[in-house]
Amino acid sequence: MSDAEVKKPAARGGRNLELPEHLKAYKGVWVFIEHDRGEAHSVSWELLGEGRKLADTLGVSLSGVIMGGPDEPLDAIAKEAYSFGAEACYIVRDPVLKGYRNEPFTKGMTDLVNKYQPEIVLLGATTMGRDLAGSVATTLATGLTADCTELRIDPATRALAATRPTFGGSLLCTIMTLAYRPQMATVRPRVMRMPDSDTSRSGTVIEDSLGMIETDIVTKLLDFIADENSNKVNLAYADIIVSGGKGLKTPDNFKLIWDLAKVLGAEVGATRPVVQSGWVDAERQVGQTGKTVRPKLYIAAGISGAIQHRVGMEGADVIVAINTDANAPIFDFAHHGIVGNAMQVLPVLTDTFREHIALRSRKAA
Amino acid sequence: MHIVVCIKQVPDSAQIRVHPVTNTIMRQGVPAIVNPYDLFALEEALRLKDKFGGKVTMLCMGPPQAEDALKKCISFGADDAVLVTDRSFAGADTLATSYALAAAIRQIGKEQKVDIVFTGKQTIDGDTAQVGPGIAKRLGLQLLTYVSRIADLDLEKDTITVERRAEGGVQVLQTAVPCLITMLEGTNEMRFAPLENMIHAARYPVRKWNKEAAGIEDVTKIGLKGSPTVVSKVFGPTPRAEKALMQSVEDATPRDVSLNVIQKIFTQHPTLERDILAKASV
Numbered sequence: 252m253s254d255a256e257v258k259k260p261a262a263r264g265g266r267n268l269e270l271p272e273h274l275k276a277y278k279g280v281w282v283f284i285e286h287d288r289g290e291a292h293s294v295s296w297e298l299l300g301e302g303r304k305l306a307d308t309l310g311v312s313l314s315g316v317i318m319g320g321p322d323e324p325l326d327a328i329a330k331e332a333y334s335f336g337a338e339a340c341y342i343v344r345d346p347v348l349k350g351y352r353n354e355p356f357t358k359g360m361t362d363l364v365n366k367y368q369p370e371i372v373l374l375g376a377t378t379m380g381r382d383l384a385g386s387v388a389t390t391l392a393t394g395l396t397a398d399c400t401e402l403r404i405d406p407a408t409r410a411l412a413a414t415r416p417t418f419g420g421s422l423l424c425t426i427m428t429l430a431y432r433p434q435m436a437t438v439r440p441r442v443m444r445m446p447d448s449d450t451s452r453s454g455t456v457i458e459d460s461l462g463m464i465e466t467d468i469v470t471k472l473l474d475f476i477a478d479e480n481s482n483k484v485n486l487a488y489a490d491i492i493v494s495g496g497k498g499l500k501t502p503d504n505f506k507l508i509w510d511l512a513k514v515l516g517a518e519v520g521a522t523r524p525v526v527q528s529g530w531v532d533a534e535r536q537v538g539q540t541g542k543t544v545r546p547k548l549y550i551a552a553g554i555s556g557a558i559q560h561r562v563g564m565e566g567a568d569v570i571v572a573i574n575t576d577a578n579a580p581i582f583d584f585a586h587h588g589i590v591g592n593a594m595q596v597l598p599v600l601t602d603t604f605r606e607h608i609a610l611r612s613r614k615a616a
Numbered sequence: 617m618h619i620v621v622c623i624k625q626v627p628d629s630a631q632i633r634v635h636p637v638t639n640t641i642m643r644q645g646v647p648a649i650v651n652p653y654d655l656f657a658l659e660e661a662l663r664l665k666d667k668f669g670g671k672v673t674m675l676c677m678g679p680p681q682a683e684d685a686l687k688k689c690i691s692f693g694a695d696d697a698v699l700v701t702d703r704s705f706a707g708a709d710t711l712a713t714s715y716a717l718a719a720a721i722r723q724i725g726k727e728q729k730v731d732i733v734f735t736g737k738q739t740i741d742g743d744t745a746q747v748g749p750g751i752a753k754r755l756g757l758q759l760l761t762y763v764s765r766i767a768d769l770d771l772e773k774d775t776i777t778v779e780r781r782a783e784g785g786v787q788v789l790q791t792a793v794p795c796l797i798t799m800l801e802g803t804n805e806m807r808f809a810p811l812e813n814m815i816h817a818a819r820y821p822v823r824k825w826n827k828e829a830a831g832i833e834d835v836t837k838i839g840l841k842g843s844p845t846v847v848s849k850v851f852g853p854t855p856r857a858e859k860a861l862m863q864s865v866e867d868a869t870p871r872d873v874s875l876n877v878i879q880k881i882f883t884q885h886p887t888l889e890r891d892i893l894a895k896a897s898v
């Protein structure tokens with residue numbers, strides 16, 4: 252399918268689509284660097300990778316925005332940001348910025364944008380990024396495009412062309428903010444590739460103050476209950492994932508997925524019907540309403556390959572699919588297809604992997 | 617206590633089909649439903665009403681047919697419903713939507729002061745999760761997103777304590793009412809509507825407000841005109857050029873098929889084999 256319905260943005264309904272003169276001064280690409288308990292969220296580095304390409308196309312600079320408390324390692328995070336391609340970091344350090352709260356972060360970000368006027372602001376589509384992005388875009392009265400899967404510069408207008416899936420991935424739409432600045436967008440973790448890090452790169456710090464005191468802020472952070480590590484499933488960042496679908500028929504058969512995952516040191520994923528049947532926890536769902544994953548290897552057994560599942564996993568380097576139906580949609584985008592009964596193939600595949608690994612480990616030793 | 621719950625009427629996406637040739641959405645015959653995420657907001661509001669008394673007012677912006685979605689909510693136990701409907705709202709993005717909804721909530725507040733505004737986490741069609749934060753900013757309400765539990769509400773002191781889903785954990789936040797809560801999914805279960813409620817709902821006169829009644833002050837801020845985002849292109853996903861390398865257990869033993877696949881992926885991706893060897897537990 253090609254670009255069937257191409258509509259040139261037209262000034263419909265009396266709306267102005269030209270960038271007003273006073274907004275032309277907005278220059279540069281910004282990435283909001285999200286961090287928590289001393290560590291930056293990888294989505295911020297993925298965004299710096301994309302931001303770098305946008306900035307290079309436009310011939311402008313790329314900067315990170317870091318907000319946090321005075322006892323948080325903001326300078327170390329800035330250093331890391333340089334290694335992923337930022338040329339500068341705007342740092343706002345204030346006791347009220349320790350632990351995310353909407354009010355002080357919205358003020359910090361909005362004030363920085365008004366003062367330094369970037370043309371593009373990117374944020375991770377996390378619970379923090381979405382909370383902040385929606386608030387900042389409303390306060391600045393500008394456009395915000397959610398959950399983008401592709402960011403480009405439109406050559407004709409030099410505007411950000413942000414593409415996002417709609418209707419569960421069966422269609423894509425490209426959205427632009429033409430007459431307002433900055434142009435804002437959020438991107439889900441793992442949708443973009445992690446850029447290479449180069450620790451020899453350096454950058455400049457621009458410190459700014461928040462101008463808010465604790466008594467100005469109505470919402471108080473009473474406590475943070477960290478998720479227990481034991482149940483923490485890091486599916487989004489797993490290198491290898493073995494996933495099972497409804498084709499496995501019973502929760503008992505689904506154990507074959509765990510067996511293979513154990514041999515490969517992999518995480519276990521699943522389709523939505525599997526989660527809905529209670530065979531595995533919701534955190535393991537891959538797809539539009541679950542996690543987006545980008546592993547090096549994705550093994551899918553008994554999965555039909557519906558578009559809502561596909562959008563969450565097609566970024567995998569290698570996809571191996573096992574399905575009884577040679578015409579299952581999953582074979583349209585898998586790299587290796589095995590037509591067969593998963594209950595028969597999985598145990599053999601697991602044994603074969605185990606033997607292969609044992610053999611190679613012995614050779615290496 | 618007065619609670620406003622915002623709901624959107626959406627096409628039942630399970631039944632949405634895309635025309636394979638024209639790449640347009642085939643809406644004919646697709647039933648419209650209450651955005652499923654919004655039912656968690658409604659149920660939470662009804663539970664607060666059960667506990668503290670008061671009134672739950674539903675609010676929706678949409679075409680005249682969206683009245684059905686509001687009636688559905690009346691059948692679950694909401695007290696009143698307002699449909700903000702006017703041609704000039706068409707084509708709104710999230711910025712223009714939050715402007716219109718905020719204006720309507722101000723009007724509702726003139727009748728009776730509003731303590732809590734609820735929205736769903738996101739919709740299943742636009743799917744941006746931007747409208748809740750937008751309304752909160754416009755009304756100057758404290759914003760509590762991704763709330764998984766309301767731990768405490770003290771109407772004497774006007775304080776509320778909630779648990780909020782964050783990355784890697786749960787934040788316990790305390791704030792003042794009035795506030796806006798976006799409710800996380802799976803946090804409660806919608807009650808059944810008793811038969812007498814359904815009859816009441818079917819006859820319920822949903823209030824319909826045009827832009828004047830909704831208190832819109834600046835018509836350049838609503839609908840397409842008030843929307844900074846421009847949809848420039850709609851297209852189908854590009855299919856991958858080559859199909860999978862296929863093998864079948866009908867032509868070879870599962871063992872041979874497995875050996876073959878393992879050999880192929882490791883030859884093509886040597887680093888993958890290294891990674892697996894490094895961490896595999898045999």
Ligand SMILES: Cc1cc2nc3c(=O)[nH]c(=O)nc-3n(C[C@H](O)[C@H](O)[C@H](O)COP(=O)(O)OP(=O)(O)OC[C@H]3O[C@@H](n4cnc5c(N)ncnc54)[C@H](O)[C@@H]3O)c2cc1C
Nearest residue numbers: 496497498522523538539540541553554555557560575593
């Ligand atoms: C709004 C919305 C959001 C959604 N979000 C998601 C999401 O995030 N993630 C998601 O996964 N889905 C999602 N879905 C559901 C999605 O549309 C599909 O229904 C789902 O992905 C199908 O799951 P499945 O492949 O496990 O099951 P099925 O579609 O039932 O497929 C089972 C497959 O197993 C094969 N099979 C049968 N027996 C065997 C056997 N013995 N050995 C091997 N293969 C066998 C069959 O040929 C078939 O291809 C969403 C749907 C909607 C409407």
Ligand SMILES: Cc1cc2nc3c(=O)[nH]c(=O)nc-3n(C[C@H](O)[C@H](O)[C@H](O)COP(=O)(O)OP(=O)(O)OC[C@H]3O[C@@H](n4cnc5c(N)ncnc54)[C@H](O)[C@@H]3O)c2cc1C
Nearest residue numbers: 396397417677709710735736738739742743744745746747
């Ligand atoms: C495919 C598609 C993609 C889109 N992408 C964007 C985009 O990237 N940026 C953008 O600004 N707009 C976008 N829009 C427009 C956007 O969907 C509309 O502005 C819509 O009116 C509200 O946004 P939402 O559906 O994303 O709601 P969300 O922000 O996801 O909704 C959150 C909550 O707000 C409440 N709510 C939302 N809409 C209403 C309503 N009409 N009446 C009452 N309560 C409501 C509900 O409680 C809902 O659970 C898109 C629309 C479509 C169809």
